[in-house]
Amino acid sequence: MANEVVLLDFEMSPFAARVRIALEEKGIEYKSEVEDLSNKSSNLLKMNPVHQQIPVLIHNGRPICESMIIVQYIDEVWSHKPSLLPSDPYRRAHARFWADYIDKKIYPIGRNLWASKGELKESSKKELIQCFKILEEELGDKLYFGDESFGNIDMAFISFYSFFYTFETLGNWSMVAEFPKLVEWGERCLQKESVSKSLSDQKEVYEAALQIKQELGIE
Protein backbone atom coordinates (compact mmCIF):
# COMPACT_ATOMS: atom_id res chain seq x y z
CA MET A 1 0.00 0.00 0.00
CA ALA A 2 1.27 3.46 -0.88
CA ASN A 3 1.85 5.86 1.98
CA GLU A 4 -0.98 8.34 1.63
CA VAL A 5 -0.48 11.11 4.14
CA VAL A 6 -2.99 13.92 4.63
CA LEU A 7 -2.78 16.64 7.26
CA LEU A 8 -5.91 18.44 8.41
CA ASP A 9 -4.14 21.70 8.86
CA PHE A 10 -4.36 25.37 9.84
CA GLU A 11 -1.45 27.65 9.04
CA MET A 12 -1.18 29.65 12.25
CA SER A 13 -1.82 26.77 14.64
CA PRO A 14 1.32 26.06 16.67
CA PHE A 15 0.07 22.50 17.05
CA ALA A 16 -0.24 21.98 13.29
CA ALA A 17 3.19 23.60 12.83
CA ARG A 18 4.79 20.89 14.97
CA VAL A 19 3.39 18.21 12.72
CA ARG A 20 4.48 20.02 9.56
CA ILE A 21 8.02 20.28 10.99
CA ALA A 22 8.09 16.57 11.89
CA LEU A 23 6.87 15.63 8.39
CA GLU A 24 9.55 17.85 6.82
CA GLU A 25 12.25 16.50 9.14
CA LYS A 26 11.42 12.97 8.01
CA GLY A 27 11.09 13.99 4.34
CA ILE A 28 7.51 12.74 4.08
CA GLU A 29 5.35 13.94 1.20
CA TYR A 30 1.89 14.91 2.37
CA LYS A 31 -1.20 16.78 1.32
CA SER A 32 -2.24 19.68 3.52
CA GLU A 33 -6.01 20.20 3.76
CA VAL A 34 -6.52 23.57 5.40
CA GLU A 35 -9.58 23.75 7.65
CA ASP A 36 -11.92 26.67 8.12
CA LEU A 37 -12.07 26.58 11.93
CA SER A 38 -15.32 28.55 12.03
CA ASN A 39 -16.93 25.95 9.77
CA LYS A 40 -15.15 22.66 10.33
CA SER A 41 -15.30 20.07 7.55
CA SER A 42 -17.31 16.88 7.95
CA ASN A 43 -14.01 15.08 7.42
CA LEU A 44 -12.47 16.74 10.50
CA LEU A 45 -15.53 15.92 12.63
CA LYS A 46 -15.38 12.31 11.42
CA MET A 47 -11.62 11.93 11.87
CA ASN A 48 -11.43 13.58 15.31
CA PRO A 49 -14.92 13.22 16.80
CA VAL A 50 -13.67 13.53 20.39
CA HIS A 51 -11.80 16.84 20.25
CA GLN A 52 -12.94 18.10 16.81
CA GLN A 53 -9.63 19.92 16.48
CA ILE A 54 -6.76 20.15 14.05
CA PRO A 55 -4.16 18.87 13.50
CA VAL A 56 -5.18 15.39 12.41
CA LEU A 57 -2.77 13.23 10.47
CA ILE A 58 -4.55 10.76 8.22
CA HIS A 59 -2.20 7.97 7.26
CA ASN A 60 -3.63 5.53 4.73
CA GLY A 61 -7.13 6.49 5.84
CA ARG A 62 -6.55 6.15 9.59
CA PRO A 63 -6.56 9.27 11.79
CA ILE A 64 -4.02 10.16 14.46
CA CYS A 65 -4.85 13.13 16.72
CA GLU A 66 -3.07 15.41 19.22
CA SER A 67 0.11 17.05 17.95
CA MET A 68 2.78 15.48 20.14
CA ILE A 69 1.16 12.05 19.75
CA ILE A 70 1.27 12.57 15.98
CA VAL A 71 4.94 13.57 16.21
CA GLN A 72 5.73 10.36 18.10
CA TYR A 73 3.73 8.35 15.56
CA ILE A 74 5.66 9.90 12.68
CA ASP A 75 8.92 9.15 14.50
CA GLU A 76 7.98 5.51 15.03
CA VAL A 77 6.59 4.81 11.54
CA TRP A 78 9.31 6.56 9.53
CA SER A 79 12.05 5.13 11.72
CA HIS A 80 14.66 4.90 8.96
CA LYS A 81 15.32 8.64 9.40
CA PRO A 82 17.13 9.96 12.54
CA SER A 83 14.85 9.73 15.55
CA LEU A 84 13.27 12.85 17.03
CA LEU A 85 13.45 11.29 20.49
CA PRO A 86 16.67 10.10 22.15
CA SER A 87 17.14 6.32 22.30
CA ASP A 88 18.04 6.22 26.01
CA PRO A 89 14.88 5.76 28.13
CA TYR A 90 15.94 8.35 30.71
CA ARG A 91 16.61 10.98 28.04
CA ARG A 92 13.34 10.03 26.33
CA ALA A 93 11.48 10.62 29.61
CA HIS A 94 13.30 13.94 29.96
CA ALA A 95 12.29 14.96 26.40
CA ARG A 96 8.67 13.94 27.06
CA PHE A 97 8.66 15.86 30.35
CA TRP A 98 9.59 19.15 28.70
CA ALA A 99 7.30 18.69 25.71
CA ASP A 100 4.51 18.04 28.20
CA TYR A 101 5.49 21.13 30.23
CA ILE A 102 5.32 23.29 27.10
CA ASP A 103 1.96 21.76 26.16
CA LYS A 104 0.46 22.37 29.57
CA LYS A 105 1.75 25.90 29.99
CA ILE A 106 2.57 27.99 26.92
CA TYR A 107 -0.68 27.82 24.93
CA PRO A 108 -3.24 28.22 27.74
CA ILE A 109 -1.26 30.86 29.63
CA GLY A 110 -0.21 32.63 26.41
CA ARG A 111 -3.79 32.74 25.22
CA ASN A 112 -4.90 34.23 28.53
CA LEU A 113 -2.24 36.89 28.09
CA TRP A 114 -3.31 38.05 24.65
CA ALA A 115 -7.04 37.26 24.69
CA SER A 116 -8.01 38.69 28.08
CA LYS A 117 -7.68 41.89 30.04
CA GLY A 118 -7.34 43.18 33.60
CA GLU A 119 -6.28 40.85 36.37
CA LEU A 120 -6.24 37.67 34.29
CA LYS A 121 -4.00 39.34 31.69
CA GLU A 122 -1.61 40.56 34.41
CA SER A 123 -1.39 37.22 36.22
CA SER A 124 -0.93 35.40 32.90
CA LYS A 125 1.89 37.75 31.96
CA LYS A 126 3.72 36.95 35.20
CA GLU A 127 3.09 33.25 34.78
CA LEU A 128 4.28 33.20 31.16
CA ILE A 129 7.46 35.10 32.05
CA GLN A 130 8.08 32.52 34.79
CA CYS A 131 7.66 29.71 32.23
CA PHE A 132 10.12 31.37 29.87
CA LYS A 133 12.61 31.73 32.76
CA ILE A 134 12.31 28.03 33.50
CA LEU A 135 12.72 27.16 29.81
CA GLU A 136 15.70 29.50 29.37
CA GLU A 137 17.33 27.84 32.38
CA GLU A 138 16.65 24.39 30.95
CA LEU A 139 18.16 25.41 27.60
CA GLY A 140 21.23 26.88 29.29
CA ASP A 141 24.19 26.97 26.93
CA LYS A 142 23.04 24.07 24.81
CA LEU A 143 22.47 24.56 21.07
CA TYR A 144 19.05 22.90 21.26
CA PHE A 145 16.87 21.60 24.07
CA GLY A 146 17.77 18.18 22.70
CA ASP A 147 21.46 19.17 23.19
CA GLU A 148 23.49 18.96 19.95
CA SER A 149 20.60 18.20 17.63
CA PHE A 150 17.06 19.46 17.02
CA GLY A 151 14.59 17.10 18.68
CA ASN A 152 11.27 16.53 20.36
CA ILE A 153 11.41 19.41 22.89
CA ASP A 154 12.58 21.87 20.23
CA MET A 155 9.69 20.79 18.02
CA ALA A 156 7.20 21.25 20.84
CA PHE A 157 8.44 24.76 21.68
CA ILE A 158 9.58 26.26 18.36
CA SER A 159 5.98 26.32 17.14
CA PHE A 160 5.42 29.09 19.71
CA TYR A 161 8.29 31.14 18.34
CA SER A 162 5.74 32.68 15.95
CA PHE A 163 3.94 34.02 19.04
CA PHE A 164 6.99 35.64 20.71
CA TYR A 165 6.26 39.04 19.15
CA THR A 166 2.59 38.86 20.16
CA PHE A 167 3.52 37.93 23.73
CA GLU A 168 6.18 40.61 24.20
CA THR A 169 4.14 43.35 22.50
CA LEU A 170 0.85 42.70 24.27
CA GLY A 171 2.64 41.84 27.54
CA ASN A 172 4.97 44.83 27.26
CA TRP A 173 8.36 43.23 27.68
CA SER A 174 11.29 42.51 25.39
CA MET A 175 12.03 38.86 24.58
CA VAL A 176 15.56 39.67 23.41
CA ALA A 177 16.35 41.64 26.58
CA GLU A 178 14.74 39.18 29.01
CA PHE A 179 15.35 35.87 27.26
CA PRO A 180 18.29 36.29 24.88
CA LYS A 181 19.10 32.57 24.85
CA LEU A 182 15.56 31.61 23.84
CA VAL A 183 15.61 34.18 21.02
CA GLU A 184 19.00 32.92 19.79
CA TRP A 185 17.75 29.35 19.99
CA GLY A 186 14.65 30.32 17.96
CA GLU A 187 16.80 31.97 15.29
CA ARG A 188 19.04 28.89 15.21
CA CYS A 189 16.02 26.61 14.71
CA LEU A 190 14.74 28.88 11.93
CA GLN A 191 17.89 28.17 9.94
CA LYS A 192 16.49 24.69 9.43
CA GLU A 193 14.31 24.57 6.35
CA SER A 194 11.87 22.18 8.04
CA VAL A 195 11.20 24.92 10.59
CA SER A 196 11.31 28.05 8.43
CA LYS A 197 8.83 26.68 5.91
CA SER A 198 6.44 25.48 8.65
CA LEU A 199 6.23 28.51 10.92
CA SER A 200 3.98 31.54 10.55
CA ASP A 201 5.45 35.03 10.43
CA GLN A 202 5.53 36.73 13.86
CA LYS A 203 3.91 39.94 12.60
CA GLU A 204 1.13 38.05 10.84
CA VAL A 205 0.36 36.16 14.04
CA TYR A 206 0.27 39.49 15.89
CA GLU A 207 -2.18 40.95 13.33
CA ALA A 208 -4.37 37.86 13.70
CA ALA A 209 -4.26 38.18 17.49
CA LEU A 210 -5.32 41.85 17.26
CA GLN A 211 -8.19 40.81 15.00
CA ILE A 212 -9.36 38.16 17.48
CA LYS A 213 -9.06 40.64 20.38
CA GLN A 214 -11.29 43.02 18.43
CA GLU A 215 -13.83 40.27 17.74
CA LEU A 216 -13.81 39.36 21.44
CA GLY A 217 -14.33 43.02 22.31
CA ILE A 218 -11.05 43.32 24.25
CA GLU A 219 -9.47 46.80 24.05
Next chain:
Amino acid sequence: MANEVVLLDFEMSPFAARVRIALEEKGIEYKSEVEDLSNKSSNLLKMNPVHQQIPVLIHNGRPICESMIIVQYIDEVWSHKPSLLPSDPYRRAHARFWADYIDKKIYPIGRNLWASKGELKESSKKELIQCFKILEEELGDKLYFGDESFGNIDMAFISFYSFFYTFETLGNWSMVAEFPKLVEWGERCLQKESVSKSLSDQKEVYEAALQIKQELGIE
Protein backbone atom coordinates in the same frame (compact mmCIF):
# COMPACT_ATOMS: atom_id res chain seq x y z
CA MET B 1 24.77 -1.01 39.46
CA ALA B 2 21.83 -2.37 41.42
CA ASN B 3 18.41 -1.10 40.43
CA GLU B 4 17.48 1.21 43.26
CA VAL B 5 13.90 2.34 42.78
CA VAL B 6 12.21 4.85 45.06
CA LEU B 7 8.72 6.28 44.59
CA LEU B 8 7.79 9.62 46.11
CA ASP B 9 4.26 8.59 46.83
CA PHE B 10 0.86 9.50 48.23
CA GLU B 11 -1.70 6.77 48.79
CA MET B 12 -4.85 8.43 47.47
CA SER B 13 -3.26 10.12 44.48
CA PRO B 14 -4.62 8.57 41.27
CA PHE B 15 -1.39 9.61 39.59
CA ALA B 16 0.78 7.78 42.12
CA ALA B 17 -1.56 4.76 41.86
CA ARG B 18 -0.76 4.45 38.13
CA VAL B 19 2.93 4.22 38.88
CA ARG B 20 2.40 1.67 41.67
CA ILE B 21 0.36 -0.47 39.25
CA ALA B 22 3.04 -0.25 36.54
CA LEU B 23 5.76 -1.20 39.05
CA GLU B 24 3.68 -4.18 40.23
CA GLU B 25 2.86 -5.23 36.66
CA LYS B 26 6.57 -5.36 35.90
CA GLY B 27 7.43 -7.03 39.21
CA ILE B 28 9.82 -4.27 40.26
CA GLU B 29 10.82 -3.97 43.90
CA TYR B 30 10.68 -0.41 45.10
CA LYS B 31 10.65 1.71 48.21
CA SER B 32 7.62 3.96 48.70
CA GLU B 33 8.37 7.25 50.44
CA VAL B 34 5.03 8.77 51.36
CA GLU B 35 4.96 12.56 51.15
CA ASP B 36 3.12 14.95 53.45
CA LEU B 37 1.60 17.16 50.74
CA SER B 38 1.04 20.04 53.14
CA ASN B 39 4.72 19.98 54.04
CA LYS B 40 6.61 18.62 51.06
CA SER B 41 10.02 17.07 51.69
CA SER B 42 13.19 18.78 50.51
CA ASN B 43 13.80 15.65 48.47
CA LEU B 44 10.55 16.14 46.52
CA LEU B 45 11.37 19.81 45.87
CA LYS B 46 14.83 18.80 44.69
CA MET B 47 13.67 15.90 42.54
CA ASN B 48 10.74 17.73 40.90
CA PRO B 49 11.58 21.43 41.15
CA VAL B 50 9.34 22.39 38.22
CA HIS B 51 6.00 20.94 39.34
CA GLN B 52 6.84 20.07 42.98
CA GLN B 53 4.34 17.24 42.78
CA ILE B 54 4.20 13.52 43.42
CA PRO B 55 4.63 10.98 41.96
CA VAL B 56 8.34 11.04 41.27
CA LEU B 57 10.16 7.84 40.42
CA ILE B 58 13.81 7.95 41.44
CA HIS B 59 15.76 5.30 39.57
CA ASN B 60 19.37 4.97 40.66
CA GLY B 61 19.28 8.54 41.92
CA ARG B 62 17.73 10.10 38.79
CA PRO B 63 14.19 11.51 38.94
CA ILE B 64 11.41 10.89 36.42
CA CYS B 65 8.24 13.00 36.80
CA GLU B 66 4.65 13.02 35.50
CA SER B 67 2.74 9.76 35.94
CA MET B 68 2.18 8.65 32.34
CA ILE B 69 5.76 9.59 31.44
CA ILE B 70 6.94 7.47 34.38
CA VAL B 71 4.74 4.58 33.18
CA GLN B 72 6.33 4.77 29.71
CA TYR B 73 9.80 4.94 31.29
CA ILE B 74 9.10 1.83 33.36
CA ASP B 75 7.81 0.08 30.24
CA GLU B 76 10.93 0.94 28.26
CA VAL B 77 13.51 0.14 30.97
CA TRP B 78 11.98 -3.11 32.21
CA SER B 79 11.29 -4.28 28.67
CA HIS B 80 11.78 -8.01 29.39
CA LYS B 81 8.25 -8.09 30.84
CA PRO B 82 5.18 -7.79 28.55
CA SER B 83 4.84 -4.26 27.25
CA LEU B 84 2.14 -1.96 28.59
CA LEU B 85 1.87 -0.28 25.18
CA PRO B 86 1.03 -2.12 21.93
CA SER B 87 3.96 -2.65 19.55
CA ASP B 88 2.12 -1.36 16.45
CA PRO B 89 2.66 2.41 16.04
CA TYR B 90 -0.98 3.09 15.18
CA ARG B 91 -2.24 1.22 18.23
CA ARG B 92 0.42 2.96 20.35
CA ALA B 93 -0.86 6.35 19.14
CA HIS B 94 -4.41 5.21 19.95
CA ALA B 95 -3.37 4.16 23.47
CA ARG B 96 -1.55 7.46 24.00
CA PHE B 97 -4.57 9.40 22.72
CA TRP B 98 -6.94 7.90 25.29
CA ALA B 99 -4.46 8.14 28.18
CA ASP B 100 -4.04 11.80 27.25
CA TYR B 101 -7.83 12.27 27.07
CA ILE B 102 -8.22 10.82 30.57
CA ASP B 103 -5.37 13.00 31.85
CA LYS B 104 -6.85 16.18 30.41
CA LYS B 105 -10.42 15.52 31.49
CA ILE B 106 -11.10 13.29 34.48
CA TYR B 107 -9.00 14.88 37.20
CA PRO B 108 -9.67 18.58 36.52
CA ILE B 109 -13.37 18.12 35.77
CA GLY B 110 -13.80 15.58 38.57
CA ARG B 111 -12.14 17.92 41.04
CA ASN B 112 -14.44 20.75 39.99
CA LEU B 113 -17.39 18.44 40.62
CA TRP B 114 -16.46 17.51 44.18
CA ALA B 115 -14.56 20.60 45.31
CA SER B 116 -16.89 23.34 44.09
CA LYS B 117 -20.52 24.34 44.32
CA GLY B 118 -23.25 26.08 42.34
CA GLU B 119 -22.88 26.57 38.62
CA LEU B 120 -19.33 25.22 38.34
CA LYS B 121 -20.37 22.04 40.15
CA GLU B 122 -23.38 21.59 37.85
CA SER B 123 -21.47 22.22 34.61
CA SER B 124 -18.66 19.91 35.79
CA LYS B 125 -21.19 17.18 36.54
CA LYS B 126 -22.56 17.37 32.99
CA GLU B 127 -19.08 17.47 31.52
CA LEU B 128 -17.88 14.48 33.58
CA ILE B 129 -20.93 12.43 32.61
CA GLN B 130 -20.19 13.26 28.97
CA CYS B 131 -16.59 12.06 29.41
CA PHE B 132 -17.79 8.79 30.95
CA LYS B 133 -20.19 8.33 28.02
CA ILE B 134 -17.33 8.78 25.57
CA LEU B 135 -15.15 6.36 27.55
CA GLU B 136 -17.93 3.76 27.87
CA GLU B 137 -18.42 3.96 24.11
CA GLU B 138 -14.68 3.55 23.51
CA LEU B 139 -14.60 0.51 25.83
CA GLY B 140 -17.62 -1.04 24.07
CA ASP B 141 -17.67 -4.80 24.55
CA LYS B 142 -13.94 -5.17 24.97
CA LEU B 143 -12.53 -6.72 28.15
CA TYR B 144 -10.06 -3.88 28.57
CA PHE B 145 -9.46 -0.59 26.80
CA GLY B 146 -6.33 -2.29 25.52
CA ASP B 147 -8.60 -5.05 24.12
CA GLU B 148 -7.72 -8.51 25.44
CA SER B 149 -5.10 -7.43 27.92
CA PHE B 150 -4.67 -4.74 30.58
CA GLY B 151 -2.59 -1.90 29.17
CA ASN B 152 -1.70 1.75 29.09
CA ILE B 153 -5.24 3.20 28.81
CA ASP B 154 -6.54 0.91 31.55
CA MET B 155 -3.69 2.03 33.77
CA ALA B 156 -4.44 5.69 33.10
CA PHE B 157 -8.15 5.32 33.91
CA ILE B 158 -8.35 2.62 36.59
CA SER B 159 -6.64 4.94 39.06
CA PHE B 160 -9.86 7.01 38.99
CA TYR B 161 -11.98 3.97 39.85
CA SER B 162 -11.34 4.88 43.50
CA PHE B 163 -13.17 8.14 42.82
CA PHE B 164 -16.29 6.63 41.19
CA TYR B 165 -18.21 6.57 44.49
CA THR B 166 -17.24 10.17 45.25
CA PHE B 167 -18.33 11.31 41.79
CA GLU B 168 -21.70 9.51 41.79
CA THR B 169 -22.53 10.42 45.38
CA LEU B 170 -21.63 14.10 45.19
CA GLY B 171 -22.94 14.35 41.61
CA ASN B 172 -26.10 12.43 42.45
CA TRP B 173 -26.12 9.75 39.80
CA SER B 174 -25.53 6.01 39.76
CA MET B 175 -22.40 4.74 38.03
CA VAL B 176 -23.76 1.18 37.77
CA ALA B 177 -27.05 2.38 36.25
CA GLU B 178 -25.51 4.91 33.87
CA PHE B 179 -22.19 3.26 33.04
CA PRO B 180 -22.52 -0.47 33.69
CA LYS B 181 -19.68 -1.37 31.32
CA LEU B 182 -17.23 0.97 33.05
CA VAL B 183 -18.17 -0.48 36.45
CA GLU B 184 -17.75 -4.05 35.17
CA TRP B 185 -14.44 -3.11 33.62
CA GLY B 186 -13.31 -1.59 36.93
CA GLU B 187 -14.25 -4.75 38.81
CA ARG B 188 -12.43 -6.82 36.22
CA CYS B 189 -9.27 -4.73 36.61
CA LEU B 190 -9.52 -5.05 40.39
CA GLN B 191 -9.14 -8.80 40.06
CA LYS B 192 -5.54 -8.12 39.13
CA GLU B 193 -3.34 -8.03 42.22
CA SER B 194 -1.27 -5.19 40.72
CA VAL B 195 -4.42 -3.06 40.71
CA SER B 196 -6.13 -4.16 43.93
CA LYS B 197 -3.03 -3.57 46.05
CA SER B 198 -2.41 -0.15 44.46
CA LEU B 199 -5.84 1.47 44.61
CA SER B 200 -7.44 3.31 47.50
CA ASP B 201 -10.81 2.22 48.87
CA GLN B 202 -13.73 4.15 47.31
CA LYS B 203 -15.30 4.98 50.68
CA GLU B 204 -12.01 6.23 52.10
CA VAL B 205 -11.56 8.52 49.10
CA TYR B 206 -15.10 9.80 49.67
CA GLU B 207 -14.37 10.52 53.35
CA ALA B 208 -11.21 12.38 52.34
CA ALA B 209 -13.16 14.38 49.74
CA LEU B 210 -15.74 15.36 52.39
CA GLN B 211 -12.92 16.44 54.68
CA ILE B 212 -11.39 18.61 51.95
CA LYS B 213 -14.81 20.10 51.12
CA GLN B 214 -15.17 21.04 54.78
CA GLU B 215 -11.71 22.61 54.84
CA LEU B 216 -12.57 24.58 51.71
CA GLY B 217 -15.81 25.70 53.33
CA ILE B 218 -18.04 24.05 50.68
CA GLU B 219 -21.38 22.81 52.09
